Amino acid sequence: MFERFSRKYQLTFQETLATGGDLTVSPLERIPGFEEFMARYEGATFDHGLYRVHLREQRTRWTARAEEAFPTLKGRVSCFAYDWLGRQFALDNARRQGGQPLILLLEIGTGEILEIPLTFADFHENELVDDPDAALLPGLFQDWLALKHNPPRPHECVGYKTPLFLGGADTLDNMESTDMDVYWTLFGQMLAKVRNLPEGTPIKGFTV
Numbered sequence: 001m002f003e004r005f006s007r008k009y010q011l012t013f014q015e016t017l018a019t020g021g022d023l024t025v026s027p028l029e030r031i032p033g034f035e036e037f038m039a040r041y042e043g044a045t046f047d048h049g050l051y052r053v054h055l056r057e058q059r060t061r062w063t064a065r066a067e068e069a070f071p072t073l074k075g076r077v078s079c080f081a082y083d084w085l086g087r088q089f090a091l092d093n094a095r096r097q098g099g100q101p102l103i104l105l106l107e108i109g110t111g112e113i114l115e116i117p118l119t120f121a122d123f124h125e126n127e128l129v130d131d132p133d134a135a136l137l138p139g140l141f142q143d144w145l146a147l148k149h150n151p152p153r154p155h156e157c158v159g160y161k162t163p164l165f166l167g168g169a170d171t172l173d174n175m176e177s178t179d180m181d182v183y184w185t186l187f188g189q190m191l192a193k194v195r196n197l198p199e200g201t202p203i204k205g206f207t208v
Contacts, residue, residue, distance in 0.1 A: 001033050002040070005124045008132075015043035015055060015154060026059070026078040028091045031100050033121035034080075048151040050141055051128070053081045062088060065181075066106050069188035070113055077104060080120075084141050085109065086157030086180045091120065105135065108187045111165040111195070144172060152177055159183040163190060 029035075043055045054062060062079040066088050077090040078101075086108065091101040095115065103116035103123050116135070118127055123135075132138050144158055145151065152158055157180040162168030 001036055001121065002124055004126075004129045008129045009046040009051065011041075011044055011046060012048050013045040013154070014041075015045075025056070026063070026091075028078040028093055028101050029059075029080070031091070031120055033124075037120070037124065038080075045154060047138070048145075049084045049153075050136055050138055051081065051083050052154060054079060063090070065184050065188070066090060069108055069184060069191060070106060073104075073106075073113070079106075082157070082180070083136050084144075084152055084158055085137070086159055086183055089123075089135075108184050108191070109160040109163050109168075111163065111191045140172075144175070147172065149177065155180055157183060159187075163187050165191060165194060 029038075038053070038056070041053045044053045046052070059079055062082070063077060066077060066079050067074040073090075073092075076093045078093075079088045079090045081089040083089075088106040088108075090104045090106060092104045092115075093101050095102040095104075095117075097117070097119055100119040103118055103120070105114040105116055106112075107114065116123060116127065127135055141158075149158075156177055158175050159178045159180075160168050161174050161176055164170055168174050
């Protein structure tokens with residue numbers, strides 16, 4: 001399994017599991033292919049940061065972070081990977097196919113939850129191989145690197161300076177390398193403040 005994915009993506013770096021971390025395995029992760037994939041690629045960085053796989057201890061922490069930013073997901077998701085834009089990929093217990101959870105893409109910079117109607121194995125062996133543009137935006141990543149930016153490190157992402165849900169432009173000029181924890185914390189706070197407000201409502205208390 002995952003032969004096509006392995007041929008498509010170059011492994012450029014791989015972290016190792018830190019001792020003393022959270023080794024909890026979510027029930028959502030007990031699905032075909034997950035254990036095999038993680039045994040091979042846990043902590044892996046592909047194509048210089050285009051796509052990264054969480055370590056087990058990070059999966060628990062980022063799942064909690066995702067639930068804070070998107071409260072409707074509490075108790076139903078498990079984050080397993082992220083991309084160069086800091087977007088989290090998660091298993092979704094509320095949507096299933098053949099008894100297996102389907103995939104969610106969580107975009108903190110836009111405030112959106114996007115549904116990907118694929119299982120974990122199909123997502124890696126088909127979607128990321130045959131149509132990577134839809135999930136990872138590799139062309140935009142190359143445009144970012146062509147501007148002489150360094151690839152993001154494992155704790156970094158390329159995030160919006162001003163989030164799209166506050167009127168920021170979806171352009172490279174509105175993007176910068178940033179710490180992913182800080183990015184999700186700050187934008188999560190902003191998102192919580194504007195989530196239920198009518199469009200066009202002035203927002204105070206944040207500087208972007």
